[in-house]
Amino acid sequence: MTEEDWIAHDPDPVTAAELAALDPGERAARFAKPLTFGTAGLRGPVRGGPDSMNLAIVVRATWAVSRVLTERGLGGSTVVVGRDARHGSVPFAIAAAEVFAAQGFSVITWDHPVPTPVVAFAVRHTGAAAGVQITASHNPRTDNGYKVYFDGGLQIISPTDREIEAAITTAPPADQIPRRPVHPADDTLIDAYVTRAAMVRRGDHGNPRVALTALHGVGGELAMRTLRTAGFGDVHTVASQFAPDPDFPTVAFPNPEEPGAADALLQLADEIGADIAIALDPDADRCAVGIPTPDGWRMLSGDETGWLLGDYILSTLDATDAATSVVANSVVSSTLLGKIAADYGARHVVTLTGFKWLARADAELTGFRLVYAYEEAIGHCVDPAAVRDKDGISAAVLACDLVAHSGAQGISITDALDRLALRHGVHTTAALSRRVADAVEAAAMMDRLRADPPAELAGFPVGATVDGDAVFLTGGDQQTTVRVVVRPSGTEPKVKCYTEVGLAVGADLAKIRERAAAVQQQLLATAQSW
Template sequence: MTSDLFAAVQQWLAHDPDPHAAAELAACSTEDLAERFAATLTFGTAGLRGPMRAGPNGMNLAVVLRATWALGTVLTRHGRGGEQVIVGYDARHHSAEFARGAAEVLAAQGFPVTLMFAPVPTPVVAFTVRHTGAAAGVQITASHNPASDNGYKVYAAGGLQIVSPVDTEIEAAIAVAPPADEIPRGEVTTSGTEFVTRYLERASSVRRASGSVRVALTPMHGVGGDYALDALALAGLSDVAVVEAQFAPDPDFPTVTFPNPEEPGATDRLLSLAADIDADIAIALDPDADRCAIGVPTASGWRMLSGDETGWLLGDYLLCDADAGSAVVASTVVSSRMLARIAAGYGAHHVETLTGFKWLARADEGLDATLLYAYEEAIGHCVDPAAVRDKDGISAAVLACDMVAALRARGLSVTDALDELARRHGVHTTTAITRRIESPSAAAELMADLRSRPPQRLASYPVETIDLAPRTDALVCTGGDAATSVRVVIRPSGTEPKLKCYLEVRCDGDLEAARTRAAQLQATLAEQVRELTQRGPN
């Protein structure tokens, strides 16, 4: 161990309020210590997220205390000192401890703090910030990350995820924050149930059809189970069976490798339950219940819908009963273009944003129209922006059940509705290809090579490549003709050492013939993209 590394470790331990940190660091190898102290955990998507471990490059109480001191400092600098702040947490290891520490720091800085009385879904905090007019909110959660991780998510006024320059201001303030044990902490009391009650009443109110729906539900070992049952019951949907082995919050997520409904095998128990009870719909929430995946029965058995398919269905369902001329629907650059066609069919505004709900939630800024619905392909849906300006798995689940009831009243199934959309707007198929990259620098080299030598043809069509830099590190390749289009978006992951490629094919015409051709084109496109991303730099 170098003298500099030894000094950094000793300095950290001198101020870490966690009495177990010394033993944890003493058991680390030199290589592990070097990684933990090589950098500090940085702000990513609206906050911090990383493995729970001692040291500046991990999620721990010391990091939370310093980040919260920085947040309070920035709020005060922006003239929001002394205003209310909402603090919530999920059921992961240390979430309650981190939340109380954050609340105590804010209280000592003079902010009236509402600390949630129990673990709550992330959208409850987003709703409460908006409902109360609070200056900010903090939710301790790592969403669908592995059990070893935790995170610190920050909401600005209105319950919107923070964006630049606020995130960079907080990060700069963290760099000059006092040592963790020197940061003052004040007394806090926990809230009552009133904010949760208001949230559940609002989430249930997105229902507008009638009739019963049989539901199979899993909260994936997270906090959404009881809250979802309550919201569904308030909406008149009480015929719900749950995956018992995954219902109670469990921070170890024992029945899944990754607690993400999109992961292969994660929803096997849910779909089995749905088949056993002859359900009308299967619903999987991620652990903090801000994302919602839908499963449906088909002629060949149960299957999970993609996030794009759910986005088409919910977007169309909301637009069909709205004042479309004053409505905005939004999707991200890596999501399907089908929603744009659906919106055009109704005469509504469609906005394409950069990835992430921090942009989707602001899609109607500067427009003489109001956001009605937003989604991202990673099963995130905002179905009631007036209440929650973020993705909300529970209100999305209520609306999805409502849609099923409305379709059944017309004698239609969910697959029938997808067929209807394909006939009106063309068959759209989507898939994603991921290449693991050794390091961020290797990803940057590959992106630079793709920029210098973009593809000229994909799936037999000439393509145009648009570079989204400097707004974001992504390339968009598009081509096709009046009846067919191909589209590929290539970007490095913001959280993992991966290069992600999002593929979409659209084919118009006879439904079955269009599906056959789209499947063929997608297979060709996928092979070409794999070859494209495997080549080395010049």
């Protein structure tokens, strides 16, 4: 489709006028490289053109998803459509629902925003053929996205994504694709999600005081409901960040992992004497946890939370159930979960990065069931039977339950981390993101590293291996292991470096942690220079 044809058939007069007013060079750039499916869908800035998120993209992508479903014999089946509260989410979700309806599908959608895990749950719970969530998760405020679920609420993988992309190339002009109005559903499915998510609590161990922020996203109200349903009634929220706001006015980046994003949460936690602090990302599929320590409040890393939740879940299983249970983490996450799983007699699986792979960790293991999966980027799947994706709300319930359970035993979360270190060795992890101009610059950096990898890191000899788009640098000695994984981001213009240091435990745990932290800083400094 030529630039002129695209503009002439753009169903949104605002983006059509925007494209028409661009100088030829910038307009050509918008048409040079169309959006492609990355992490289970499309994601990009909200603006006109085929390289961005706009009404024309959503309409044609939905037509393509409909075509793929129909070719698989699923025409006329049920499809779920949800949205967050970002700029463009309302018209995008309405358009997606109406295109599906016009193609003969039965559509479940809502007239209000819903967290991403609700859509994943609804697809699985209803047996729907597919689900679409309009969201850009924790991306900058300028972005939006189109996330697709098939196969019981799992994020799509190849060849499905390539089939949809191929279908998009054959789609009619956006203004010629039929649409049919859809009557929104009631909240029955949302109520069912709340009931199920509250059930991840293992027992009535007490009622810890909780500080919570939704970071201007769509998870605040539903998280409050779910926590209260689970028996956690002492919940306090960061008022300035509770209501959905697509401009995310109080944070530079709406990601709980970003420096400063959780400052207001930790301040609230300190003021009210909370036992745990919870930060959800804007679409509530990620959960970050903060804890009080003798030196003040701090946020746990995604790996630390992963160790704690994985250990807690496995500790509640008897030996027979543990022997058929699977826990999983991605290749860029810590290796400690594997040691924890072995201690309980459970199966540990390492997958490629992303929950489209983590959710399938037990797919080829007959007689085994996935009970927990996590990735270091604060994504946790704590109830795979209900939501086969990361779910910040159910993870928040389990984290509060862990705090209550530990408190009933007189153990702090810091104590719990120390116990894991004494049992399995000290592990420290840290990540470094290098922002780049575009995918070309990211590829050039990765090519340099593949061609000339370092022979040592932090004074330890290392070897290099390449797996897919990632470079793994691993080595160490009898007492120390060092590991660096470098890969381009699938959703943002970044190259990410993930580091881990492991040390055998000796008499002085504090000194060993200091040593591990020093080695980690050397790894990060080296990675910064690449």
